[in-house]
Amino acid sequence: MSLAEKAVKRVLELGASEAEAYFHSEKVFWIEFDDKIECFKVTESNGLGLRAALGKKVASYSTSNISLEEIDEAAERVVRIAKVTPEDLEWRHFNMSFSKSDARGYYDESVEEIGYEDVVEKVNMAIERIREYSSMVKPARGILTISTTRTGIVNCYDGEFERRETGVVAWVRAKAEDGLEKSIGSEHIETRFWKNVNLEELASKAAENALNFLKAKPIESCRIPVIFRNDVFASILGTMLSGPITAEWVQKNRSPLAGKLEKKIACDRITLVDDGIMYGGVRTRPFDDEGYPTQKTYVIEKGLLKNYLYDTYTSLKDNVKSTGNAVRGGYWTPPQTAPSNLILMPGDSSLEEMVKETSRGLLVEDVIGEWLSNPVSGNLNATVTHAYLIEKGEPTIPVKGVMVSGDFYKMILEDVEMVGKDVRNMGQYYSPTIKFREITVAGK
Amino acid sequence: MDLEADLEYVLKKSLEMGAKYADLRYQENYYESILVENRVLKSYSSRKFSGVGVRVFVDEAVGYASTTSLSRENFLKAIDNAIKAAKALGGGEKVKFDFEANRVEVKSKFTVDPENVSAEEKISLALDANRAAFFDDRIKNAITRLGFSKDSRVFLSTYGAKVKVETVMSGLWHESVAKSYKTMERVGYSDSRCAGFEFIKSGDWNTFTSDLSRLAIEASESVTPPAGTYPVIVAPDVIGLLLHEAFGHASEGDLVSTQESVLYGRIGEKIASEMVTIVDDGVVENGYFYPFDDEGTVKKRTVVVEEGVLKGFLHDIMSASKFSVESTGNGRAQDFENMPIVRQTNYFMLPRDYDFDELLEDIDYGIYVCGKGATGGQVDVGMGTFTFSVGPSKIIRRGRLAETVRGVVISGLILETLKTIDAVGKDLMIKTNVFGGCGKMGQTVKVGFGGPHVRVQKMTVGGR
Incomplete structure (x- = not known):
């Protein structure tokens, strides 16, 4: 019997009517660097999250100390807290039947074999690449993390299920300086596979980017067509939709998409899927954080809102099936409903075509502060740090320091002009490059 | 054991x-x-x-x-x-x-x-x-x-x-x-x-x-104040936040040595009014308890600014080594999964001799900037600029506190603000927080901050 199973047994013995144990262990290589490697750190950690229900009283407790004595103590604590917790009248039960999808591409064996020297060499070469690029460019703060994780779930009804995952995240930044002019360029990748990571290529792009934006400045305020590069729009999608499409938000009356199933909320070109089984997706896995199988769910199909995302709790409340979207932010937080890989499906335009067909517009390559936008009101705001002004079908001067803003829901319903074929991700959000007819740009 | x-x-x-x-x-x-x-x-x-x-x-x-x-x-x-x-x-x-x-x-x-x-x-x-x-x-x-x-x-x-x-x-x-x-x-x-x-x-x-x-x-039920530049009295929790964010980080040795700080190369220079003395102390009443740092160094009182003159920076072992000085006991790590870096402990301004009423009496029209309800702000350590959204505050009229105003935002250049401090109160309030801490390079640590009531001759105040 595993420790997680023992924990479940112990919680039940102490008088709980239901119990669930979530076990997580990980090993992470963490490298911070600027003009040299500043920190090389290897962390190995374990954690156990317990949930107990006494009838409709539900509580959770977590510990990083995975020993028999500690598990007894944790079991006692979680039951003690459950006893004094008020009833959740909507509570039905934990996931009663575990199952796996045939998701693939979430584990890369070669990640386990990466040597310390390999990592150092790769990073040093990237730093060197930036230095060589130009005398005006220097490496700036970057980070590389390589992780291997093991997650196990068991409850009083079923399990134990286990999955192993790997992940690599890299951010490479360069700064350029010419007299008083300063700029930053950055590139990133988040992937399941080590072989996909080409730090030198990221370094070159970051350096090029920094150099190109030395002379960037704001433009006059205007309303013009705006092209958002794929990863920028991916991030905006995540901010604006990852909450509203969950049944959790809908049931709590926080989602502006409540009551809109089968209604038109976007134009025909917009199809949005939550795909937990996509090969190699950064959130691809065979089962969710409650042991429910992952799946591909159409959220928006050709502009029509088709489905919300569900975990066990929210699905039982609405009397539907879970979509396998139970996600724990860490072993210490109870599951919540959240997207897996959220993908805006590609269209057929290339970036070149989009630019060519723009007489005057803005090509946005990087923004900050987009996460401060309001998903409830749909009010989108982002500060553009890297963009090009397009004139007569050609990218011209670099632009920074302007704000783009608009009503996100109106944008996806009325203003989409072209959808690219070049999907790229920012974390778990995937999007092609997309062109909007007209957006407010606040500048000088 | x-x-x-x-x-x-x-x-x-x-x-x-x-x-x-x-x-x-x-x-x-x-x-x-x-x-x-x-x-x-x-x-x-x-x-x-x-x-x-x-x-x-x-x-x-x-x-x-x-x-x-x-x-x-x-x-x-x-x-x-x-x-x-x-x-x-x-x-x-x-x-x-x-x-x-x-x-x-x-x-x-x-x-x-x-x-x-x-x-x-x-x-x-x-x-x-x-x-x-x-x-x-x-x-x-x-x-x-x-x-x-x-x-x-x-x-x-x-x-x-x-x-x-x-x-x-x-x-x-x-x-x-x-x-x-x-x-x-x-x-x-x-x-x-x-x-x-x-x-x-x-x-x-x-x-x-x-x-x-x-x-x-x-x-x-109140209105926002008319935007402009006023004499203000800054409450202890606001001056604490301001010092920690806009000045404290700039005094951290690692950010100084990489020249990211506005204080680079300025030891011995007069950078604030002579009313201003700023210290970092590991153990102080109502502050965070931090007698030793995460490198085993005792955290004593470090004087950063003495009567307006920049005296020293905060250091861990590595940064002290770069400056050929001793560690000030500021090597702190969020937890055992992180390496210590230079961090503040309890960072605050020392009190002087003004009563609150004395601070008020010379102000014909100004604002008493209060901390309850403050929602945070943004600073640039390299430039020394700050913008803070503070709590509901009070208008000062002819030396007296008058009506409440909401949505108050203060902004400025920290080194200019410190120079225009013309009176420092005799009270001292230090605060710490179990719910959060201060973030730097992905690590969060618990800190204490505060000071006395402080009068600033000129502060830019905006409505939200």
Whole structure:
């Protein structure tokens, strides 16, 4: 019997009517660097999250100390807290039947074999690449993390299920300086596979980017067509939709998409899927954080809102099936409903075509502060740090320091002009490059 | 304790394994948070987190590793990982190994360990405090959070150091949202101490929460101040926040040595009015309890600014080595999974001799800038610019406090602001916070900040 199973047994013995144990262990290589490697750190950690229900009283407790004595103590604590917790009248039960999808591409064996020297060499070469690029460019703060994780779930009804995952995240930044002019360029990748990571290529792009934006400045305020590069729009999608499409938000009356199933909320070109089984997706896995199988769910199909995302709790409340979207932010937080890989499906335009067909517009390559936008009101705001002004079908001067803003829901319903074929991700959000007819740009 | 024997054993072993120097940090952290929203218990969460972090120097290269598995075998594995990382790095800068070999055990003062207080008692206290906020139907929402933490750290080094520090904290945070006519205003504030449950038990929290509701109502019925430049009196919690964010970070040795700080190369220069003396101190009443840093160095009072003159920076071992000075005991790590970096502890301005009324009397028209309900801000350490959104404040008219204004935003250049301070009060308030801390390079640590009431001749004030 595993420790997680023992924990479940112990919680039940102490008088709980239901119990669930979530076990997580990980090993992470963490490298911070600027003009040299500043920190090389290897962390190995374990954690156990317990949930107990006494009838409709539900509580959770977590510990990083995975020993028999500690598990007894944790079991006692979680039951003690459950006893004094008020009833959740909507509570039905934990996931009663575990199952796996045939998701693939979430584990890369070669990640386990990466040597310390390999990592150092790769990073040093990237730093060197930036230095060589130009005398005006220097490496700036970057980070590389390589992780291997093991997650196990068991409850009083079923399990134990286990999955192993790997992940690599890299951010490479360069700064350029010419007299008083300063700029930053950055590139990133988040992937399941080590072989996909080409730090030198990221370094070159970051350096090029920094150099190109030395002379960037704001433009006059205007309303013009705006092209958002794929990863920028991916991030905006995540901010604006990852909450509203969950049944959790809908049931709590926080989602502006409540009551809109089968209604038109976007134009025909917009199809949005939550795909937990996509090969190699950064959130691809065979089962969710409650042991429910992952799946591909159409959220928006050709502009029509088709489905919300569900975990066990929210699905039982609405009397539907879970979509396998139970996600724990860490072993210490109870599951919540959240997207897996959220993908805006590609269209057929290339970036070149989009630019060519723009007489005057803005090509946005990087923004900050987009996460401060309001998903409830749909009010989108982002500060553009890297963009090009397009004139007569050609990218011209670099632009920074302007704000783009608009009503996100109106944008996806009325203003989409072209959808690219070049999907790229920012974390778990995937999007092609997309062109909007007209957006407010606040500048000088 | 077996565990300590294991730690000492593996530390010795590290030298045989190729380390020139090594230190270990064992940490046990317990955190509990009880959240009540609109008279209903929303969540009761608690977490235990423990493990060991090890830092090794192989020649001049530094490697770091950590583990949550508490066995001799896993500690050795962590040391092996750290040595491999250091060896792979190679090179490194020559560091002056100024590590102190203190052997000491200290605890912050507390009488009732929060871990031993029943969940029922904590929940009922939080529910009562939350209910007290709803005395008026203009209060639309109220959230109360009770928090407790117990953090025990043991620092051991191959130089023979053994420093044990235990810090217990308790606190309450509350936010009330009021709506009058069409304006919605939220006012949140917290009170925390390095103390046990006795601090919570003895507090008058119903008054604390109802006062915040009253302030939220008052703010929702008030207007924003006319934008402009005014003489202002800055409340202790605001001056504390301002100093910590806009000036304190700029005085951190690592950011100075990389020339990211506006204070680079300015030691000995007059950078503030002579009224201004700023210190960083590890142990101070009502502040965060931090007598030793995460490199085993004693954290004494460091004078950063003395009567307007920049005297020194904050350092850990690495940054002190770069400046050829001694560490000031500011090497701090969020937890055992992170390496220490230069951080502030309790950073504050020393009081002088003005009464609050004396500060007021010379102001014909100005603003008393208050901290209750402040929502934060943004600074640029390189430029020294700051923008803070503060709480509901008061207009000062002919030397007297007048009406309340809401949506007050202050901004400016910190070095100019410090120069236009023309009077410093004789009061001193230091605050710490169990619910959060200060972030830098992805690490969050608990800090204390504060000061006296301070009069600034010119401050830019904007409405939201």
